[in-house]
Amino acid sequence: MEMPVPSAAVLSKKARIVARLQEVLPEGAVIHEAQETRAYECDALTAYKCPPLAAVLPASTDEVSAVLRICHDEGVPVVPRGSGTSLAGGALPTADSVILGVARLNAVLETDYDNRVIRVQSGRTNLSVTGAVEEQDFFYAPDPSSQLACAIAGNIAMNSGGAHCLKYGVTTNNLLGVTMVTMAGEVVEIGGAHLDAGGLDLLGLICGSEGQLGVVTEATLRILRKPEGARPVLMGYRSAEAAGACVADIIKAGVLPVAIEYMDRLCIEVTDKFSGAGYPDCEALLIVEVEGSEAEIDEQLGVILQIARNHDPVELREAKDADEAARIWLGRKSAFGAVGRINDYMCLDGTIPVSALPHVLKRIGEMSEEYGLAVGNVFHAGDGNMHPLILFDANKPGDLETCEAMGAEILKLCVEVGGCLTGEHGVGIEKRDLMHDQFSGDDLEAQMRVKDVFDPAWLLNPAKVFPLAASAERRDFAA
Amino acid sequence: MLAPNDETDLAEAVAGAAGPLRVVGGGTRPIGKPVAGEVLSVAGLSGISLYEPGALTLVARAGTPVAEVEAALAAEGQRLAFEPMEHRGLLGTSGEPTIGGVVAANVSGPRRVQAGACRDFLLGVRFVDGRGTVLKNGGRVMKNVTGYDLVKLMAGSYGTLGVLSEVSFKVLPAPAAVAVLLIEGLDDGQAVRAMAAALGSPFEVTGAAHTPKGVDGAPVTMIRIEGFESQVRYRASALADVLAEFGEIAIETDPERTRAGWAWVRDVEPFHVLPGDVWRLSVKPSDGPEVAARAEADGLLYDWGGGLVWVLVPEGTDLRARLGAFEGHATLVRASEATRATLPAFQPEPAPLAAIAAGLREKFDPRGILNPGLMG
Numbered sequence: 131m132e133m134p135v136p137s138a139a140v141l142s143k144k145a146r147i148v149a150r151l152q153e154v155l156p157e158g159a160v161i162h163e164a165q166e167t168r169a170y171e172c173d174a175l176t177a178y179k180c181p182p183l184a185a186v187l188p189a190s191t192d193e194v195s196a197v198l199r200i201c202h203d204e205g206v207p208v209v210p211r212g213s214g215t216s217l218a219g220g221a222l223p224t225a226d227s228v229i230l231g232v233a234r235l236n237a238v239l240e241t242d243y244d245n246r247v248i249r250v251q252s253g254r255t256n257l258s259v260t261g262a263v264e265e266q267d268f269f270y271a272p273d274p275s276s277q278l279a280c281a282i283a284g285n286i287a288m289n290s291g292g293a294h295c296l297k298y299g300v301t302t303n304n305l306l307g308v309t310m311v312t313m314a315g316e317v318v319e320i321g322g323a324h325l326d327a328g329g330l331d332l333l334g335l336i337c338g339s340e341g342q343l344g345v346v347t348e349a350t351l352r353i354l355r356k357p358e359g360a361r362p363v364l365m366g367y368r369s370a371e372a373a374g375a376c377v378a379d380i381i382k383a384g385v386l387p388v389a390i391e392y393m394d395r396l397c398i399e400v401t402d403k404f405s406g407a408g409y410p411d412c413e414a415l416l417i418v419e420v421e422g423s424e425a426e427i428d429e430q431l432g433v434i435l436q437i438a439r440n441h442d443p444v445e446l447r448e449a450k451d452a453d454e455a456a457r458i459w460l461g462r463k464s465a466f467g468a469v470g471r472i473n474d475y476m477c478l479d480g481t482i483p484v485s486a487l488p489h490v491l492k493r494i495g496e497m498s499e500e501y502g503l504a505v506g507n508v509f510h511a512g513d514g515n516m517h518p519l520i521l522f523d524a525n526k527p528g529d530l531e532t533c534e535a536m537g538a539e540i541l542k543l544c545v546e547v548g549g550c551l552t553g554e555h556g557v558g559i560e561k562r563d564l565m566h567d568q569f570s571g572d573d574l575e576a577q578m579r580v581k582d583v584f585d586p587a588w589l590l591n592p593a594k595v596f597p598l599a600a601s602a603e604r605r606d607f608a609a
Numbered sequence: 610m611l612a613p614n615d616e617t618d619l620a621e622a623v624a625g626a627a628g629p630l631r632v633v634g635g636g637t638r639p640i641g642k643p644v645a646g647e648v649l650s651v652a653g654l655s656g657i658s659l660y661e662p663g664a665l666t667l668v669a670r671a672g673t674p675v676a677e678v679e680a681a682l683a684a685e686g687q688r689l690a691f692e693p694m695e696h697r698g699l700l701g702t703s704g705e706p707t708i709g710g711v712v713a714a715n716v717s718g719p720r721r722v723q724a725g726a727c728r729d730f731l732l733g734v735r736f737v738d739g740r741g742t743v744l745k746n747g748g749r750v751m752k753n754v755t756g757y758d759l760v761k762l763m764a765g766s767y768g769t770l771g772v773l774s775e776v777s778f779k780v781l782p783a784p785a786a787v788a789v790l791l792i793e794g795l796d797d798g799q800a801v802r803a804m805a806a807a808l809g810s811p812f813e814v815t816g817a818a819h820t821p822k823g824v825d826g827a828p829v830t831m832i833r834i835e836g837f838e839s840q841v842r843y844r845a846s847a848l849a850d851v852l853a854e855f856g857e858i859a860i861e862t863d864p865e866r867t868r869a870g871w872a873w874v875r876d877v878e879p880f881h882v883l884p885g886d887v888w889r890l891s892v893k894p895s896d897g898p899e900v901a902a903r904a905e906a907d908g909l910l911y912d913w914g915g916g917l918v919w920v921l922v923p924e925g926t927d928l929r930a931r932l933g934a935f936e937g938h939a940t941l942v943r944a945s946e947a948t949r950a951t952l953p954a955f956q957p958e959p960a961p962l963a964a965i966a967a968g969l970r971e972k973f974d975p976r977g978i979l980n981p982g983l984m985g
């Protein structure tokens with residue numbers, strides 16, 4: 131993966147930059163020794179690594195502002211970082227950059243049940259937001275699989291989704307306000323506990339902007355009362371077509387489950403072995419979850435199971451208690467981990483129209499043969515967000531490249547059938563150079579002009595999202 | 610008047626414009642500062658281009674009548690879940706509301722409090738920027754984080770960043786049944802507390818509104834539940850228990866009466882025949898009554914659990930001066946052209962945000978020809 135040549139001017143003044151940062155931050159909040167900056171050399175896209183010039187861990191919005199003013203002044207690129215779980219290389223440093231980590235900004239500032247909002251500092255982890263309101267039976271809806279580790283900051287930057295977003299939406303649908311610091315160090319407040327934007331929807335623009343428009347330090351999030359209960363069913367099918375048709379019929383029937391998850395044979399087998407979930411022996415497995423009171427659940431599942439039977443299932447398994455429900459989810463929730471145990475893998479994230487599901491799965495199977503790399507499929511079927519896992523051997527020369535080539539072809543296929551390159555993981559560096567396949571030069575230019583407004587010098591996370599060649603002029607001009 | 614029939618014509622019209630353009634769809638929502646300029650009508654770009662009920666997706670050209678979209682959805686038992694308001698009655702306009710106009714003004718309705726706003730259901734846009742360049746963002750799939758989200762930016766930008774040519778939506782199944790819980794006689798503060806209790810329950814309230822003066826003059830608080838029949842029956846009675854402390858509760862389940870009741874709220878019907886200016890306050894719900902009290906209003910209507918307050922005041926009133934500082938914003942929705950020319954329709958923003966907004970307008974419309982000044 132090509133990255134810009136680090137600025138020699140910045141590298142040569144490292145000592146001064148570090149000294150200036152130390153002036154505005156408490157002791158221990160500026161990390162600059164080579165053996166320590168290594169901790170920030172990559173995110174969850176571990177194939178790419180580069181230690182930063184330095185890393186800083188501010189503990190307040192004012193400290194973030196002070197850091198950004200210095201970096202702005204010195205012309206130093208800044209890469210914001212939450213928990214470093216990005217799968218797209220969104221938090222990958224360059225050698226001339228300062229990593230701005232928000233891990234110390236993890237407080238709950240206000241919980242307001244009457245208005246159903248919580249205000250938190252952005253370094254707080256996703257799951258601990260729910261943790262803060264659980265005693266009142268409330269929760270924060272977006273639930274990425276990485277929720278134990280990932281931070282709200284990263285969720286906002288990537289507009290992250292989760293298994294339950296079919297019903298509750300993704301981050302942008304649950305975000306009401308932010309405090310953000312611009313690259314020039316200016317603190318801006320956008321939105322709040324009210325429901326809609328006053329002028330232009332800047333909140334909507336910032337969510338999903340991958341840390342390129344500003345550093346988010348606080349967020350107002352919508353919290354919801356927990357449903358009375360939830361129950362999953364598991365369905366096994368002989369073919370992807372049957373499972374796909376079942377999904378479409380469920381959606382058309384007007385009962386909208388909170389989640390419809392899909393796994394193919396490879397994932398079923400691997401996760402079953404790993405987790406002992408006891409999944410059936412079949413080509414395609416669906417987990418469908420509905421919510422409500424016992425009686426409401428019974429009624430919805432009645433409709434859903436009837437539809438499921440029409441497609442000739444190998445097995446239908448309804449969870450009878452919490453234990454069985456957990457077992458149904460167990461394999462799905464450990465899917466990435468399980469596959470990771472047997473192999474190196476690359477996780478894709480394209481979205482397709484659900485009607486294209488059987489066609490796309492078939493083409494992925496063919497590509498798997500062509501490239502000689504196995505692929506497992508596990509994804510959010512209700513909304514067409516696929517996660518093909520391409521297995522490769524990192525120690526085998528050329529395997530990563532083959533895997534990347536195949537990944538690119540799969541993503542192009544997603545675009546071709548009317549979908550997109552990434553449904554929830556973001557572009558980062560990983561899909562940067564495929565952006566031309568989805569967007570025209572004009573489309574990309576319009577997006578880059580937005581960055582020009584927020585960060586005219588292109589110092590914030592500059593080498594991400596846009597193809598390097600497309601952003602070169604702006605980045606060079608800035609340097 | 611410029612009246613292109615397709616996107617290419619539209620792009621040419623914008624590129625060739627010599628001066629300011631006043632962009633209209635159906636012309637039913639004249640909100641904001643009046644724009645002097647040649648009319649550019651998007652009504653000619655009409656028709657649903659894709660509708661896949663099994664994928665919950667609909668794509669339509671911007672000039673498509675809202676009624677046509679709603680009819681197509683209804684035929685499949687689906688709907689636009691954000692319940693877009695219809696402005697003709699309130700604003701005294703005629704014409705055919707278009708789907709592009711709904712997006713441009715980010716028009717939502719009572720269900721916004723639970724399901725989300727127009728912007729939350731908007732999956733993709735195609736538009737022509739102020740240079741006359743055709744651009745797209747988002748698409749037709751439900752999850753998409755590829756590049757910046759200009760889809761949200763376009764929603765509610767009132768044609769000041771680009772002229773929409775096509776919009777795509779996530780749609781949802783329409784539920785089989787509805788019930789409305791009615792409580793009479795609450796003052797505004799009690800009503801907002803009752804609505805908060807309802808919205809904080811696990812019963813997925815899809816509407817929470819309060820009028821200090823109902824059809825027969827008494828205050829009425831309305832809480833809506835939707836779903837399948839037995840579910841609605843169960844939830845309505847469970848919710849009645851939760852709200853018992855607020856007074857006697859009547860439950861209305863007649864489909865026609867409940868529909869009409871929520872249309873009354875959605876379209877702000879109580880103010881249709883009354884003279885005066887109409888403002889729309891977006892506030893933290895629990896602040897609603899206190900902020901509204903400062904308005905010394907001739908009429909009030911609360912929606913979104915108190916978070917949306919419609920305010921009727923005498924013509925020409927500078928409501929913001931009466932309100933002073935509060936968390937949220939006030940938009941002038943109905944007023945004479947003269948008033949809209951002097952009072953900013955949109956809440957003036959703090960300097961850093963105003964600078965960002967101005968910067969964005971400059972990038973998307975460097976000649977300043979798209980509805981110039983409309984948003985202030």
Ligand SMILES: Cc1cc2nc3c(=O)[nH]c(=O)nc-3n(C[C@H](O)[C@H](O)[C@H](O)COP(=O)(O)OP(=O)(O)OC[C@H]3O[C@@H](n4cnc5c(N)ncnc54)[C@H](O)[C@@H]3O)c2cc1C
Pocket residue numbers: 173174209210211212213214215216217219220221232252273274275276279280281282283284285286287288289290291292293340341342344345346347466554555556591
């Ligand atoms: C096992 C696993 C499972 C996952 N499952 C899901 C899933 O189900 N759904 C999903 O959507 N994602 C998933 N992800 C991806 C990842 O967890 C999300 O993208 C997450 O939101 C990243 O959060 P983070 O705090 O780790 O951010 P980081 O990785 O630290 O950063 C992500 C991006 O955010 C930017 N950023 C960080 N902090 C700020 C800030 N304060 N201001 C502005 N920008 C900032 C960074 O520059 C970077 O571009 C998964 C990842 C893993 C490893």
